Amino acid sequence: MLHPEPHPAEVVLLTRRFRLRDSASIDTYLATEGYQAFRKALAMTPEEIIEEVKKSNLRGRGGAGFPTGLKWSFVPRNSPKPKYIVANADEGEPGTCKDRLLMQYDPHSLLEGMLIAARAVGARAGYIYIRGEYRYLIEILDRAIEEARRRGFLGRNILGSGMDFDVYTHSGAGSYECGEETALLESLEGKRGVPRLRPPFPATSGAFGCPTVLNNVETFCAVPPIILKGGLAFAELGTPKNGGTRLFAISGHVNRPGVYELPMGFNLLRMIHEVAGGVRGGRKLKAVIPGGSSCPVLRAEECDVAMDFDSLARAGSMLGSGGVIVMDETTCMVKAAARILRFYAHESCGFCTPCREGTRWLATVLTRLERGEGQPGDIEVVRNVARNMLGRTFCPLGDAAAMPASSFVEKFREEFEAHLEGKPCPAEEVAIHA
Amino acid sequence: MKFSEQTEAKLARLVESYPPDHRRSALVPMLLFIQDEVGAVTPQVVEEVCARLGISPLEVEEVVSYYSMLRREPAGRYHIQICTNISCMLVGGAELFEHACRKLGIGNHGVTEDGMFSLEEVECIGACCWGPALQVNYDYHHHVTPEAFDRLIEQLRGNGLKQRGT
Amino acid sequence: MPEPIRLTIDGRSVEVEPGTLVIEAARRVGIKIPSFCYYEGLSLAGACRMCLVEVEKMPKLQTACTLAAAPGMVVRTDTPQVAEARRAMVEFLLTNHPLDCPVCDKGGECELQDMAFRYGAAESRYREAKHHVPEQQWSPVVYYDRPRCILCYRCVRVCDEGMGVGALGVVNRGGRSEIAPNRGDHLECDECGACIDICPVGALTSGMYRYHTRPWEMAHIGTICAFCADGCKTTLGVYHNRIIRGNNRDRSGLNGEFLCIKGRYAADFPHHAERLSSPLVRRDGRLVRATWAEALALVESRFREALASGAPIGIIGSNHTTNEENYYLQKLARQGLRTPHLDHPRTGDLPALMAAVAGREAALARIEDLYAARAVLVAGADLAQQHPLLSWQIRANWRHHQARVYVVSCGPVREDRYAARSVRVAAGRELEGILGLEESLRTEPELVVVFGEAIQGEQVARLVAFGDSLGIPVKYVCLVDYANSRGAADMGLLPDLGPGYQPLERSGMALDEMLECADLAVLWIVGANPLAGGVRPPARFLVVQDLFLTDTARRADVVLPAASAYEKEGTVTNVCGEVQRLRGAVSVAGAKTDLEIFTLLARRLGLETGPVTWEKLLDEISSSVPGYQVSAAALRAGVPQQVRPPRQASPSRRGKVRSARDTLFTSGTLGRYAAILSAVREAPGELYRG
Ligand SMILES: Cc1cc2nc3c(=O)[nH]c(=O)nc-3n(C[C@H](O)[C@H](O)[C@H](O)COP(=O)(O)O)c2cc1C
Numbered sequence A: 001m002l003h004p005e006p007h008p009a010e011v012v013l014l015t016r017r018f019r020l021r022d023s024a025s026i027d028t029y030l031a032t033e034g035y036q037a038f039r040k041a042l043a044m045t046p047e048e049i050i051e052e053v054k055k056s057n058l059r060g061r062g063g064a065g066f067p068t069g070l071k072w073s074f075v076p077r078n079s080p081k082p083k084y085i086v087a088n089a090d091e092g093e094p095g096t097c098k099d100r101l102l103m104q105y106d107p108h109s110l111l112e113g114m115l116i117a118a119r120a121v122g123a124r125a126g127y128i129y130i131r132g133e134y135r136y137l138i139e140i141l142d143r144a145i146e147e148a149r150r151r152g153f154l155g156r157n158i159l160g161s162g163m164d165f166d167v168y169t170h171s172g173a174g175s176y177e178c179g180e181e182t183a184l185l186e187s188l189e190g191k192r193g194v195p196r197l198r199p200p201f202p203a204t205s206g207a208f209g210c211p212t213v214l215n216n217v218e219t220f221c222a223v224p225p226i227i228l229k230g231g232l233a234f235a236e237l238g239t240p241k242n243g244g245t246r247l248f249a250i251s252g253h254v255n256r257p258g259v260y261e262l263p264m265g266f267n268l269l270r271m272i273h274e275v276a277g278g279v280r281g282g283r284k285l286k287a288v289i290p291g292g293s294s295c296p297v298l299r300a301e302e303c304d305v306a307m308d309f310d311s312l313a314r315a316g317s318m319l320g321s322g323g324v325i326v327m328d329e330t331t332c333m334v335k336a337a338a339r340i341l342r343f344y345a346h347e348s349c350g351f352c353t354p355c356r357e358g359t360r361w362l363a364t365v366l367t368r369l370e371r372g373e374g375q376p377g378d379i380e381v382v383r384n385v386a387r388n389m390l391g392r393t394f395c396p397l398g399d400a401a402a403m404p405a406s407s408f409v410e411k412f413r414e415e416f417e418a419h420l421e422g423k424p425c426p427a428e429e430v431a432i433h434a
Numbered sequence B: 001m002k003f004s005e006q007t008e009a010k011l012a013r014l015v016e017s018y019p020p021d022h023r024r025s026a027l028v029p030m031l032l033f034i035q036d037e038v039g040a041v042t043p044q045v046v047e048e049v050c051a052r053l054g055i056s057p058l059e060v061e062e063v064v065s066y067y068s069m070l071r072r073e074p075a076g077r078y079h080i081q082i083c084t085n086i087s088c089m090l091v092g093g094a095e096l097f098e099h100a101c102r103k104l105g106i107g108n109h110g111v112t113e114d115g116m117f118s119l120e121e122v123e124c125i126g127a128c129c130w131g132p133a134l135q136v137n138y139d140y141h142h143h144v145t146p147e148a149f150d151r152l153i154e155q156l157r158g159n160g161l162k163q164r165g166t
Numbered sequence C: 001m002p003e004p005i006r007l008t009i010d011g012r013s014v015e016v017e018p019g020t021l022v023i024e025a026a027r028r029v030g031i032k033i034p035s036f037c038y039y040e041g042l043s044l045a046g047a048c049r050m051c052l053v054e055v056e057k058m059p060k061l062q063t064a065c066t067l068a069a070a071p072g073m074v075v076r077t078d079t080p081q082v083a084e085a086r087r088a089m090v091e092f093l094l095t096n097h098p099l100d101c102p103v104c105d106k107g108g109e110c111e112l113q114d115m116a117f118r119y120g121a122a123e124s125r126y127r128e129a130k131h132h133v134p135e136q137q138w139s140p141v142v143y144y145d146r147p148r149c150i151l152c153y154r155c156v157r158v159c160d161e162g163m164g165v166g167a168l169g170v171v172n173r174g175g176r177s178e179i180a181p182n183r184g185d186h187l188e189c190d191e192c193g194a195c196i197d198i199c200p201v202g203a204l205t206s207g208m209y210r211y212h213t214r215p216w217e218m219a220h221i222g223t224i225c226a227f228c229a230d231g232c233k234t235t236l237g238v239y240h241n242r243i244i245r246g247n248n249r250d251r252s253g254l255n256g257e258f259l260c261i262k263g264r265y266a267a268d269f270p271h272h273a274e275r276l277s278s279p280l281v282r283r284d285g286r287l288v289r290a291t292w293a294e295a296l297a298l299v300e301s302r303f304r305e306a307l308a309s310g311a312p313i314g315i316i317g318s319n320h321t322t323n324e325e326n327y328y329l330q331k332l333a334r335q336g337l338r339t340p341h342l343d344h345p346r347t348g349d350l351p352a353l354m355a356a357v358a359g360r361e362a363a364l365a366r367i368e369d370l371y372a373a374r375a376v377l378v379a380g381a382d383l384a385q386q387h388p389l390l391s392w393q394i395r396a397n398w399r400h401h402q403a404r405v406y407v408v409s410c411g412p413v414r415e416d417r418y419a420a421r422s423v424r425v426a427a428g429r430e431l432e433g434i435l436g437l438e439e440s441l442r443t444e445p446e447l448v449v450v451f452g453e454a455i456q457g458e459q460v461a462r463l464v465a466f467g468d469s470l471g472i473p474v475k476y477v478c479l480v481d482y483a484n485s486r487g488a489a490d491m492g493l494l495p496d497l498g499p500g501y502q503p504l505e506r507s508g509m510a511l512d513e514m515l516e517c518a519d520l521a522v523l524w525i526v527g528a529n530p531l532a533g534g535v536r537p538p539a540r541f542l543v544v545q546d547l548f549l550t551d552t553a554r555r556a557d558v559v560l561p562a563a564s565a566y567e568k569e570g571t572v573t574n575v576c577g578e579v580q581r582l583r584g585a586v587s588v589a590g591a592k593t594d595l596e597i598f599t600l601l602a603r604r605l606g607l608e609t610g611p612v613t614w615e616k617l618l619d620e621i622s623s624s625v626p627g628y629q630v631s632a633a634a635l636r637a638g639v640p641q642q643v644r645p646p647r648q649a650s651p652s653r654r655g656k657v658r659s660a661r662d663t664l665f666t667s668g669t670l671g672r673y674a675a676i677l678s679a680v681r682e683a684p685g686e687l688y689r690g
């Protein structure tokens, strides 16, 4: 899964152990500054830790990009309830496969990040909620947890500091929605993956009704270097308000698909052409989904953009989970949109009206269009149904379905019209002549 | 119901992972681990899980019917899950799935007559950069071309027959 | 009182208490925000998205059903964006919903139909095939039709939170989500039908009512349920002089929307095939049909003989007849027939409680106190089985106000699940169990004590003395079994007490004594079945007045067909002493009301002249029975009137107290004639105890 060498443009910080021998073992970890950040954190006050994370401009790597330090600061310090740390290792967003590598090659950095978070908020237990398909990673993580316990980094009275903290893995069983933080908590409590009403937010009432810090795996993995090298150093790697590096999973029609660690704000075109080796077969770039299937698609001409949360928002899309899906000129956009919407219809939990009915409706119409069974008005229906879902569903899954749907039909309308009018698919025409 | 030592050990560890008054938390992983051994979430499994976690059959049904990896009927010895989601689709995931249907002579959710293989078209499995990808039970296979798929099937069939023989 | 919050909705200023939801705040000023999943009293869902509103400074539309009002908040419900969102939600809900309102059971009282009319578009753009799932029957009571379901989860929540049963869940996911019963393909539950009533659409329908008629073709008559003593108001749907359902959708009455299976679906007993339609008299050992004139003449002659000879006459009254009837009966007995031998099947020791709390204005709890009191103690009763409304109230109190609930019982009860303390005792040891809770009870600010037949006689006085010793305000409920058990005792159908528990100079035989007394010239049993156990009728002449040929009626010499509670006017008093008005819903050919029968007999015996109406009798009760100063006007307006304990009262020293220990699916003799109660699969009293 790894290229033999990192690409020269990469800044290897979170991925720096990936190519070491036995990279997942605690010995390798300890030999490469492992648990040093935690030792440092033990000497800091909780406020100092949170301050450092704030300074780093670290923003959540799970999708929404919420400032991590700020999130931690919402945990009520004086609550009498136990507090929990939860790592979101559900990695379900199509186009995203980076947490998998972090856990496979450097599980201890996740544990150390969770430990530091626990120190910052006073938590006594942590859970890694990991998608059921990642069974082999559960085994790797369980081994890492066992090692850490044996070396006194987890358990009671850690390193003689008086701090108690332990981590447990928890398996999902096939549900994209369980990546949504409150659905995840429901699932963690043995229930259907149906999201919870907010407020209260997990910071005040999360796992088992107690204050909880919930972050993406990569977010936690970024914490040890922040503590060790200082928040500012991390912040400086990126762009303003978008600190650090991030793991981009580049998939689709590129010559060198893979997961690359690049500084925040890295140019998307450079990413495709330089880092990922350019578009496959020398074809023309047609479109890119820059942050996982939930993000609005960009036309090729919109791709000269810095890959950080704010720049992409300005470009009308999102950085999301960092899953860069590259499509060349042979890609049928109707087919792509239909496939994406079938995914959301399959994964909608069904709890609220607009998501349950809207995803089904969109998937049905787009699939008909894909098959050449379009009816007049279908394109308007897709745009309108997507608009009616947007911002009106119980959780963001509805938006995640509506945004690709509307952006595909709006930006590639001519292709949808061709399908509707029974003309040959323009993309297939290209494919034949290519 | 009593399960193998390994499974029981896993279940025992699970139950200890949660706050004492949240035994139910073990439900989803417990069902999955038991399914790994039994092959499906059978009515007996539901009953057993109810007893172990002190919850009602309805509460278990709600959960079983929600999660896509939990199933009521056993899959084949080798459960082949092919991702056809966008990243894999772009590099031939859908074609691979169609090829697999033809090769195995079964459709989505089908099981071959000899019970050796079952097939499922699945959503993204987190292998987007290495597609087309599939999982056989829990094992990942990346960059699977139709030819590689055929080789994989032959090899698995060989293993299966060997295991059956011994 | 916390500072009120001031906000603006559609330009109107509204003041509400902190914590009020915007949807409620709007309702307060007459602005209706449409909703499906929001349901007052149940947990919040935010699932249907019908209630979206615009809130200043918030970029997205907000669900008014989950948004708490905040100071200075500016809400708009009348903008084009909101109208568009509502139109869209109706459209979404209709995508998979059958558009067959004309033949749907819910047509005419369907919230989705109303919403589509108010907020929907004239035409749907949905052209895809609908996902069809066959209708399922979950029990004789409950049917589920998935395509009609809009997944508002009201049914799931009312069953779990309201009833404490939790028999419904949600299975599958996404567009395939559906509601499911707790036993795979069927339900095992209270069969109360709350899920059906609360369902806004025709997804859940009842086996009793479905496809019988259209809602607008029925007459709707609000009356009081004829079964247990809780006194729920039920609105009977009557079509062609038949009762085809009961419900309380308008939430009026002391039960709000609560009803159990009996209140909703057991109201068909008046139309049972075995209903008596003419008097019967015994000829040559067999009961044969007779005219009213023949039958009454026979009874008159036997009464006259007894009066002339001075032979004793015994009278056993009913737990089902009205206060006016009971009052009249005791007057007829004591003043007309001059007999002291009067009693009724007693099911709780009301006289003992009245004597113990005599003169204390605030000693009796009302139904609403069970929802409001900070602490409730339930002793010697399985409320979920025997007094489902009380159980519902206490559960709601715990959910909404975190009330502390104490249980003392011989076996598991539903209250255990949330009780602050549950004490298990051997039968007969209930009082000791209560005394053992002293320390905890002492810390409560107030208490309502609900006790069953297990505590009777002098134990009641000890219980009240214990309550006094706690030093906190304590109120009591003495449980009794049937719709007017309380009224029968209050009206003095007792051997040694007159109306209002006033001691009598001359006491008579109690029920058991009458049944054993060989000297009785006439035994007149009104609406009671004391010979059910095979007891031999000792009297020389037995007159029975009832709806059916009961075990007792079978032994009678004359049987007089009586009208049921659903066929008459008058008042009844519930277990908490709340008087409510009965309304006649149907008439059954051949039967006469008990009051009519009493007055016909009285007239024949020369004891009564002018017409006797229930209103006049109520006036008389109001002015003469201690504690019964109720306002007839308020009763007529549907407001329950609680009676007070008399200033002075005596316990009864004769006779026995015996509860029938009914369950949800039994109700003395009457329950046998309600088809649905024996049709359900649940074994009476066995299931759903816990
Ligand atoms: C439908 C849906 C699916 C999501 N899936 C994931 C996921 O698989 N992994 C993840 O880390 N976050 C996922 N998220 C985002 C989480 O809700 C949450 O914001 C995130 O885990 C918080 O961590 P962060 O602040 O470190 O990003 C998902 C959100 C939604 C709405």
Ligand code: SF4
Pocket (backbone or CB within 6 Å): C148, C149, C150, C151, C152, C153, C154, C155, C156, C179, C195, C198, C199, C200, C201, C203, C204
């Ligand atoms: S059955 Fe009725 S009450 Fe229950 S979820 Fe469906 S529509 Fe709502």
Ligand code: FES
Pocket (backbone or CB within 6 Å): C034, C035, C036, C037, C038, C045, C046, C047, C048, C049, C050, C051, C052, C063, C064, C065, C066
């Ligand atoms: S009433 Fe508010 S979402 Fe249903």
